[in-house]
Amino acid sequence: MKISRHWLDQYVATGLSDEDLAETLTMGGLEVDAAEQAGPSLEGVVVGRVEQVRPHPNxxxxxxxxxRLGNGSDTGETAQIACGAPNVAEGQRVPVAPAGTELMLPDGDDGERAPVTIETTDLRGERSEGMICSAHELGVGEDASGIMVLASDAPVxxxxxxxxxxxxxxxxxxxxxxxxxxxxxDAASHIGVARDLAALTDAELEWPEVVSPEEGGETxxxxxxxxxDAEACPRYAAMLVRSVENTESPAWxxxxxxxxxxQPRNAVVDVANFVMHECGQPxxxxxxxxIRGEKITVRTAGETTPLTTLDGTRREAPPGTLLVCDxxxxxxxxxxxxxxxxEVTAATTDVLIESAYFAPRAIRRAAKALDLSTDASYRFERGVNRNGQVWAAARAAALIAEITAGEVVPGLVDEQPQGPPELRTVTLRPARVNDVLGTDLSPSEMGSLLTSVGMKVSGDRPDEPGETTFSYVIPPFRxxxxxxxxxxxxxxxxxxxxxxxxPAHVPLPARPPREDPARRLRRRLRHRLAGMxxxxxxxxSMLPIEQARQFLAPENGEGAPNDDVAQTLNPISEAMAALRPRLLPGALAAMRFNxxxxxxxxxxxEFGHVFRRTDRPGPTISGEASRVMPLRCYAEREALLMALAGPVRPGGWGTDAREADFYDAKGLVGHxxxxxxxxxxxMDPFGTGADPNFAYGLRLAGPGGAPLGIVGKVSEGxxxxxxxxxxVFAAELRWEALAEAAAPVRGRRYEPPRRFPAVERDLAVVVAQNVPAGALRRTIEQAGASLLAGxxxxxxxxxxxxxxxCKSLxxxxxxxxxxxxxxxxxxAVVERIVSSLEEKHDATLRG
Amino acid sequence: MEAETIENEDELETFRVEYLGRKRGKVGALFDRIPELDPEERPAFGKAVNALKEDAQAKLDAARERLQQEKRAAGPDLDLTLPGRPPMPAGSLHPLRETLGEVSGIFERFGFSVAEGPEIEDDWHNFGALNFPPDHPARDMQDTFFLKKHGYKKHEDAPTGDDSPQQRSSENQDVVLRTHTSPMQIRVMETDEPPFRVVVPGRVYRNEALSYKSYCLFYQVEGLYVDEGVSMGHLKQTLSLFARSFFGEAVETRFRPSYFPFTEPSAEMDIWWDAGAGMGGQWMEILGCGMVHPHVLESADVDPERYTGYAFGMGIDRVTMLRHDVTDIRTLYENDVRFLRQF
Incomplete structure (x- = not known):
């Protein structure tokens, strides 16, 4: 919202510099984002005195x-300036742009201005060292007929x-x-800001004089x-101004x-806008x-109602929109x-001024439904002064009449079906104020702060010994x-x-701080992974719907026909309409980027959340308060994704470059x-077709069979x-399940190393190519029983x-x-192992 | 017999051959002359020659030792300048997650617990319980992504925002991507008893046009402290301490009034940020905070007369960008290895 310094100064004189004023407002709760200079820059233009005028010889x-441009002394610096204005005369104080000054001079007849640097020039053989300016040239007035003559005591x-x-x-x-x-x-206007400023700087707030009309009368x-609909429109005031000459507005x-x-339009419309920005009442x-039938009806649209608005757009107001009708x-x-x-146009002679209180909720709904936000809806949505309608109408009527030579029709229509509202009263306990703020303010200090912004004490009553409470009447603009x-x-x-x-000390609550063990593990694992x-x-987290579906894998390896990707109803774009069901697509996109x-x-x-829409939600993200997803139709959990592609390490003088393969990914998961x-x-192997995104790989499960995730080769498609x-090889792990299955180090009990030496034996067997090493290993472990340590x-x-x-292992x-x-x-044990291998896997000892 | 000048193996050998050589060595030649001597002179002469031999040997050994030392000092037969073999190629941690961890870590050292929560939230936890009334302009402060509600019927999901207390457990309320990590304030208070002292790091979503300064998601750390006798003074002190821990002892902070539906009084904390190199300084908004609004405590069945508290929330992306001189937020989510490797 824009606030003009000059305009503001009309209501409160603070004497503050722009910078201090901005700081005061910001620290008082009205954050000044930026302060911009508006209007003509007069930088470099000084007051000069015309000492002598003589004819130009050529x-x-x-x-x-x-x-003379110097200050005070008779011997001050003087400049010779050629001037063509009819009104120049000796002794005048005039605005002078000395050589080097940049002015925004009118350029042609269209009123546009362009920057011009004034230079020392040679005008028909005589030097001219600057320019004596007209009000129009400076942009400070309309007068272009001659130079601007300043007051005779203007300081040179x-x-x-x-x-x-x-x-x-x-x-x-x-x-x-x-x-x-x-x-x-309340602060969406110049008077509103001035009110705060006056309170913050202890200055006086001055309101414009307005005579409020009596209700009824000719109007x-x-x-x-x-x-x-008195709920959506509790009050509607109207005034009439007749015989206006709706010309351009005056310069001010x-x-x-x-x-x-x-953008100024015409006097009537401009006054309406002016009053809104003055007091906040649209x-x-x-x-x-x-207006047909000389009648205004405020009602709620029962059906979709078309209306072409002032901006020339034909709009469809949906049912429920509040309408003003004739x-x-x-x-x-x-x-x-x-x-x-x-619409009010230049030809308008009789003006009906509407000054209403519309309920915030009704206007917000309408503005949302119409997708139309205006200065008026902005203010109504937030709540305008509940009692400010008549003042604003009268102020506007008076200004319109003054500017357009119109005639304010006596009287006022002021419909308020439920009568004027009762002002709210709020109770304040000074002790509570100090408790909440940590201050030591006296009730009277609090009182003077509150009254400075319009609160009124309606009475105090001793509640219990030692505690006083105050009742404040809240002004209708808050x-x-x-x-x-x-x-x-x-x-x-x-x-x-x-x-x-x-305070010098802040308390420590008597309860131990808690941290989810999964969080601690994640932090350590992240550092470990970076170290590896x-x-x-x-x-x-967002991606196109089709792409998300491409990565929607059956949860827990079973089909769930109702599962779908989670979608946003109002995506920024089609490219971000769904939520990732796996982290894998994000990693693949990052690989492509690189x-x-x-x-x-x-x-x-990457660690991150993955989502799906399902009617069978599982447990969700870690965190004590949210073990179970609260929303029945969505499942959300945290995943850990690792992905490898290309050379696992750059080749060097002592190392060969090697492309990443499945065992790199598996080794990472093992780690x-x-x-x-x-x-x-x-880890259960699977082949093509078992998972939508992996050509082959292993499914991981915890001791109880809980799925831990998947590692494998990303499908070529x-x-x-x-x-x-x-x-591309990748592992996508279920983080909560992994953290759940993790055995905390702090719970670990020390086992002393065995004192007796180990016996080592090598064993090579030949088996058919298709016998998996994992199966052999399990057989060895079973047959080796308790004596086998590894x-x-x-x-x-x-x-x-x-x-x-065949192959040898x-x-x-x-x-x-x-x-x-x-x-x-x-x-004997080795013998047992060998015979088990022979029996179960058709293995033969390699001789 | 000069051995100090020997400079290499060849000279060493020359010296050895000259004095101690079996055939033409000078010392050997002296021994060879013993039989020619008067037998009475032989012992004394023999002794002298032996001494000479030992001396020559000692000088030779010393010279050899000296040469070896010189050689050892010069280095082994390895080219020590060849590059080392790295145990692993270089990895890196993402600066966003690192900043997130650092911010939470500071509050953990102040005695805060850490909780995380779901990114898909219901309207009640994201808005209603946090005192965002339906149809209130405060909702415009956070552009929200809506998700389909429960059930699989199409076209029944227009966002409404009904969050009367009766609706809080209803399945018919809006489903959103959380716009802040504040919903966890409510979840923590719903499941636990005061005092609460918790920070909530996490990812949040805003439906904003993508640009150098806004992305559709970012990280936030939310904090909540509710206990008996917590005042705004405590809030100021704790957050100033945080700023000094994070930005350095000398950092200047200021608190100014602001508005959030779930806190009152509400404030923004600014720090004075010096861009360095004569660029001048300015106040930078770092976090929003305030005293927990009684409505919020009431929403979670905490007695606002007995308990007061403060809450705060800070955007992690912004401070990450600030401290690393990143000017486009999208850089943080591009995952360019040439960016990542710098952290």
């Missing part, structure tokens, strides 16, 4: 002036701007852009108002409106000759915008103040937040499981859909020396017990 229409040498400011005629203005919070409709005979009015960013003016048809969308059918906290905030902001003392050469990424920028080897990870101490996790050449696969070989279709076996093992015992 030009009849020019004279040469010696103009002063900046013109300072001189004009001292006379209260400063042409340039400062416009403050205030970022108004929704709770402060009530000329027009009738009927309110059908135009200047006010342009300062706050409005007004609407109708051409009374176009005897036959709607003439305005109440509180939002008037209709073109009753709809935001409904309970004690609102008054406490007023006290705080008017007293000044910076004056609330910060992965880069953490942060991808958008591949396009020349990065071949990529190792990425994560080991880091988290997830024991007894199972998915990789290609992200323009990724080559293989079995490490150290070689896989196929080729010469091993039969066709070599295991290093380690045996250990709480005693020294005899060779014979170990031999």
């Amino acid at each position: 030009a009849d229409r020019l004279v040469l002036c010696d103009v 040498g002063w900046p013109l701007a300072d001189h004009l400011a001292e006379r209260g005629a400063a042409p340039s203005d400062t416009v403050f852009n205030i970022d108004l919070t929704p709770n402060r409709p 009530a005979e000329a027009v009738s108002v009927q309110i059908e 009015l135009k200047a006010r409106l342009t300062a706050v960013g409005l 007004l609407h003016t109708f051409d009374f000759s176009k 005897a036959e048809r709607p003439v305005a969308l109440a509180g939002v915008m008037g209709g073109a059918n009753s 709809p935001d103040i409904t309970r004690e906290e609102d008054l406490i905030e007023e006290v705080a902001r008017l007293h000044g937040y910076d004056r609330i003392p910060a 050469g992965l880069r953490e990424i942060q991808t958008n 591949r396009n920028r020349g990065q071949a080897g990529l190792r990425l990870f 994560v499981l080991a880091f988290l101490r997830v024991e007894d996790a199972t 998915d990789a290609r859909s992200f323009d990724l050449e080559g293989e 079995a490490r696969l150290f070689d896989v070989y196929a080729g010469e020396g091993v039969g066709d279709g 070599a295991f290093a076996l380690r045996f250990q017990a709480d005693r020294t093992l005899e060779d014979a015992e170990v031999d």
